[in-house]
Amino acid sequence: MQHLDDTTRTELEAAAFRRLLKHLDNRKDVQNIDLMILADFCRNCLSKWLVSAAEERGAELDYDAAREYVYGMPYSEWKQHYQQEATPEQMAALEAHQARKKAAQEGNN
Incomplete structure (x- = not known):
């Protein structure tokens, strides 16, 4: 994308962000905890x-x-309307994700 001018690149980035928000809006079944586990x-x-x-x-x-x-x-x-109670499995997966993240950060220091 280096060949694009700053204005065009910013417009494309904004359009992609709006599309991400629309995608998330269409996927209200995807809980925040799931996003945190998978994508941080x-x-x-x-x-x-x-x-x-x-x-x-x-x-x-x-x-x-x-x-x-x-x-x-x-x-x-x-x-x-949309947030569900986190399951014990989701909480365990989030805790494991956070532990891996912490270990990786400590390994980089």
Whole structure:
């Protein structure tokens, strides 16, 4: 993508991000814990990254507004309608993932 000018690259990245959000919106059955186990990020991470990007540019964006954008509705509403209780298997998988991540980070130090 180095051959693209900055504006075009930014537009493509933004379009891909919007498509990711639409994909996640169409897959409400995919729980955040599953995303964390498999990809080490979730919808809440995306929200935090948006807030961080806004701060880097001197723009104001609070976390709740960012989450509403990512979830397509207020987080409390999404949670009430779509978030399921994590199973013991999911919790064990997340803990194992976090332990592997911690071990890898310690190995790089």
